[in-house]
Structures are given as structure tokens and as C-alpha cells.
Amino acid sequence: MLKTQASLYERAQKVTPPIAQRATQLGVVKAEGSYLFGEDGKKYLDFASGVAVMNVGHNHPKVIEAAKSQMDDMIHGGHNVVYYPSYIELAEKLNELNGGDHMVYFSNSGAEVNEGAIKLAKKVTKRPAVISFKRGFHGRTLATTSITASSAAYRKDYEGLMPSVYYADYPYAYHSGLLEEEEVNRCLQQLEELFKFQIAPDSVATIILEPIQGEGGYIVPPKEFLVKLRDICDQHGILLTFDEIQTGFGRTGKMFAYEHFDVKPDILTLAKGIASGFPLSALIAPKEIMEKWPAGTHGGTYGGNPISCAASLASIEILETEGLKNAGTMGRYFKERLLEIKEEHSGIGDVRGLGLMLAMELIKEDGSPDSERLGKLRTYAQEQGVILLGCGTEKNVIRFIPPTTVTKEEIDLALSVVKEGLKIN
Ligand SMILES: Cc1ncc(COP(=O)(O)O)c(C=O)c1O
Incomplete structure (x- = not known):
């Protein structure tokens, strides 16, 4: 032809x-x-x-219907200006899905919501440091590039990134050749050494990780590792952040991957599957943490767009049914x-x-x-x-x-x- x-x-x-x-x-x-x-x-x-x-x-026809109907009513009111139903209904739904007593803040993308998580953790704990994981991916803005260590290529020529970021080992037994239990112990030992030699645990605002690593190679950690991390965070007053941007919204067969591990984070970040292609992301944390985040200290113009929120509510319903x-x-x-x-x-x-x-x-x-x-x-x-x-x-x-x-x-x-x-x- x-x-x-x-x-x-x-x-x-x-x-x-x-x-x-x-x-x-x-x-x-x-x-x-x-x-x-x-x-x-x-x-x-x-x-x-x-x-x-x-x-x-x-x-999906239900997502299209919800988005079209919202578009007829309002495209953008501005979440800095007014309150509107789809935003509040979605916050209520996400709170319910996370067991209640949580609050929700919306942004646009995965990287943006992870930026918010870092800022929230710093604001609430008044601590400077962040620990993330080798092979972890959290986005491509400057702060999220700083906590991304899935490939040096993402960081090359951008160095001089956000300071006080430390990298821990994520269990990858297939790669290390160790038994799962040995691999978990090796990683926990490396974290202990990080605390001993590089950053005191009471200077760490948050430990952020994907409960299953995505870009880094679809690596599923043993449950024991996440359970231990939860204990370590509780022991030192560190906020545990789960980046569920790729693992959330049914991807792993549950609404959120943390449900597989019976470990709840302090801060949960969500994007991607949240609204079936409409730009939206959400940061979810217990009330007592979120209430310490003063108005105006974080934000953006487009977060929680009405159409995105309506599409998200429809998407969640499809996932649930x-x-x-x-x-x-x-x-x-x-x-x-x-x-x-x-x-x-x-x-x-x-x-x-x-x-x-x-x-x-x-x-x-x-x-x-x-x-x-x-x-x-x-x-x-x-x-x-x-x-x-x-x-x-x-x-x-x-x-x-x-x-x-x-x-x-x-x-x-x-x-x-x-x-x-x-x-x-
Ligand atoms: C786990 C994880 N976090 C963060 C991001 C960044 O999200 P966005 O591309 O929406 O900024 C991604 C994107 O692939 C991701 O997989």
C-alpha cells in the first residue's frame, strides 16, 4: 500500500x-x-x-457518564475557592475505604502528591530527613527525583537534589540469592546501620516506599519486612509513607496493596488508577496528622478537579462491584x-x-x-x-x-x- x-x-x-x-x-x-x-x-x-x-x-461507560454529567454542572470551581460535591464525596469515600478517621487532600499527579507527603511529614514531625529505598520510584519532580533510586539515569545531571535523603535496601531475595528471611534481616540490618552511622532516627520525618516496587522491577517484599518497618517507625516517631500510586485501586486484587500485608501506613499516596485517566492524586492520613498541616502551607490550583473526582467515584464503584x-x-x-x-x-x-x-x-x-x-x-x-x-x-x-x-x-x-x-x- x-x-x-x-x-x-x-x-x-x-x-x-x-x-x-x-x-x-x-x-x-x-x-x-x-x-x-x-x-x-x-x-x-x-x-x-x-x-x-x-x-x-x-x-468505561460509567466513568464517561459520570464525567460528562459533572462537566455539564461545573468544570472548575477551584479547590482554593469553593467546596463542591464530587470533591467532598470522594474524600468521604476514600476516608471510608481507609477505615475512617482519616482526611484526604487532592493534587494532580503522583509526583505532586509525593511532594505533599514529604512536606506533610516534615511539617508535622519538624524533622529534616527522608529515607527511601533503592529501586524505588516516586516521580520526576526535583523532590521526588531526590527520593527515587530505581536508576541513576533519572538523577544524572540533576544532582544537588533535596538534601537529607538516605537510601535503604529493599528486600529482593531473587536478586540477592538469599532466603526470604535472610534477605529481610539483611535489609533491616542495613537500616539499623543507616541509623547508626548516617542519620539518627529521631531526625527522620518519614520512611517512604512502595509496598510493591513498580518501576524497580515489580518486587514484592515479604510481609515480615513491612511489619518490621511499621514497628521501627512507631518506635522512633517516624511517619511511614506508602506510595501506592502504581499498586492502588485494584491493581493487586485489593483496593490498596497494604491490605495484603496487614500494615497500615501513616501517609498513603494515590494517583494513576484513581480516576481512570483524568488527572488526580490523593494524600490520605489520619486526622491527628492532617490537622497539623496548616492552610496555605501546601497547595496548587487544579487539585481535586470536579470531573476527575466524579470519574474517580465511578471508577471506585466499578472496582467494588x-x-x-x-x-x-x-x-x-x-x-x-x-x-x-x-x-x-x-x-x-x-x-x-x-x-x-x-x-x-x-x-x-x-x-x-x-x-x-x-x-x-x-x-x-x-x-x-x-x-x-x-x-x-x-x-x-x-x-x-x-x-x-x-x-x-x-x-x-x-x-x-x-x-x-x-x-x-
Ligand atoms: C510508584 C510511583 N510513584 C510515583 C509515580 C509518579 O507519578 P506521576 O507520573 O503521576 O507523577 C509513579 C509513576 O510511574 C509511580 O509508579
Whole structure:
């Protein structure tokens, strides 16, 4: 076929900088459920979900209806100016979902809400330091770049970042080769050494972490580690912050990943899946903490946009009525199949994850990371109409993040493509 028009990708190369580069060169014109529709006329099974955002699928009719109805009433009143129903209703709902006695503050993005968490912790404790974790990812603003340690590339040339940030080891038994219990002890020991040699615990405002690391490689810590961290924070008056920006809103088969570990944070940050693609993020903390955050000491113009809040309420309802249950069932099915594939391929070192936050770590014969295979697999999958993303500091982890509404047939289709793609050398 004679090509007459430049593709969206080709046009983008002329007017957008390298920093705006995408994980694919795909131009899309429409999205629905688990699918993206390309400008090439092809239909793509989307197991990237806009990087774990479209947790109830693309353009869910209930989300569209809620957003349209809110748009008719009001687009923006300003959360610094007036009170409006969708904002308050969503705050009430998020409070209820977190056990009550909490308060909620809305922002726009993941990075922005993590900025808020750092500021809240500093304001309330009057302490300077923050501890985050190696392989952790928290955003790309300057403060969140400072607490991100999933790759030096995110920090290079930006150094001279926020001071008083210290990095702890996150348990990754597959990587260290230790037994889970030994790995937890190793990490807790390193944290103790941090307290002993570098930063006194009573100078630490918050320990911030993802309860399951996302960008760093879909690493699930043993429950014991989070339980111990909770104890350490209580012992030293440190606020424990969970960044659930990627793990929240049904991704792991529960509304929030912390529910798997029976460990509650002091500060919870949420974004991505919260509003099915409308920009919104939320910071949630117990009343006694939030009441110490004086008016005007943090803020922004657009936080808690009425349409985003309405879309969020609809998204939560979908998760409660169908998404959470399906994510649990489909997640178990998907993981079992991935484990079967692992048995057939020595190039798969590990299969891990919870719910529909699943991943396969790809390795070479000598056990070293195989990022090349990951590239080939992603390219092949896209040619076959399946969109997959990578992650991991060594760029050798393929992640599967379909919507919570995904069907068994869609999972089977993706798996058959993955199986074939793994055969490519
Ligand atoms: C765990 C986590 N925290 C924070 C962020 C940053 O969110 P945003 O891109 O909305 O700023 C991300 C984004 O990938 C994330 O996965």
C-alpha cells in the first residue's frame, strides 16, 4: 500500500523533544475496554493500561457518564475557592475505604502528591530527613527525583537534589540469592546501620516506599519486612509513607496493596488508577496528622478537579462491584500460566506479583539480566497486536498490567503471543 500521510510518530519527531519519547512508536486514535485502536487500523490488546492507570479499562461507560454529567454542572470551581460535591464525596469515600478517621487532600499527579507527603511529614514531625529505598520510584519532580533510586539515569545531571535523603535496601531475595528471611534481616540490618552511622532516627520525618516496587522491577517484599518497618517507625516517631500510586485501586486484587500485608501506613499516596485517566492524586492520613498541616502551607490550583473526582467515584464503584473480584481471579489464573511458561523456558528467572501486577524477570544462560530479550519480546508482541511494557533497574523485567476487567480469553491471547515471542533468539 502506498503511504501518503506521515504517522503521528513521524510528526512528533519534528515537534516534540526526546524527553517526550514513548515506549512505543504507536499512534492511537481510540480506546475501549482492554483495547487501543491504532491509526494503522489495527486493534491492540493493551496490557500496559497507560502505565497502570486504566484499571477499569479504557472509556468505561460509567466513568464517561459520570464525567460528562459533572462537566455539564461545573468544570472548575477551584479547590482554593469553593467546596463542591464530587470533591467532598470522594474524600468521604476514600476516608471510608481507609477505615475512617482519616482526611484526604487532592493534587494532580503522583509526583505532586509525593511532594505533599514529604512536606506533610516534615511539617508535622519538624524533622529534616527522608529515607527511601533503592529501586524505588516516586516521580520526576526535583523532590521526588531526590527520593527515587530505581536508576541513576533519572538523577544524572540533576544532582544537588533535596538534601537529607538516605537510601535503604529493599528486600529482593531473587536478586540477592538469599532466603526470604535472610534477605529481610539483611535489609533491616542495613537500616539499623543507616541509623547508626548516617542519620539518627529521631531526625527522620518519614520512611517512604512502595509496598510493591513498580518501576524497580515489580518486587514484592515479604510481609515480615513491612511489619518490621511499621514497628521501627512507631518506635522512633517516624511517619511511614506508602506510595501506592502504581499498586492502588485494584491493581493487586485489593483496593490498596497494604491490605495484603496487614500494615497500615501513616501517609498513603494515590494517583494513576484513581480516576481512570483524568488527572488526580490523593494524600490520605489520619486526622491527628492532617490537622497539623496548616492552610496555605501546601497547595496548587487544579487539585481535586470536579470531573476527575466524579470519574474517580465511578471508577471506585466499578472496582467494588466487579473489578476487585475479577482482578483476584484473573490475577491467579494469569500467574499460574506464567509459572507454567517459566517451566518451559530457562530464560525466565522469576515470575512474581500480586493480582494483575505481574512480571517475569528475563535472564541469560549465566543468570545475568537479559534486557535484549525483553526488547525483542515487546517488539514481537506489538507486531502481534499486544502492548507490553518493561521495568526493572536492569531493564529485564516484562510487566503485565491489564485492566481489572480483563477476560480469560484476553489473557490467553496475550500468553500465546508471549510464548511465541520468547522463542525468538
Ligand atoms: C510508584 C510511583 N510513584 C510515583 C509515580 C509518579 O507519578 P506521576 O507520573 O503521576 O507523577 C509513579 C509513576 O510511574 C509511580 O509508579
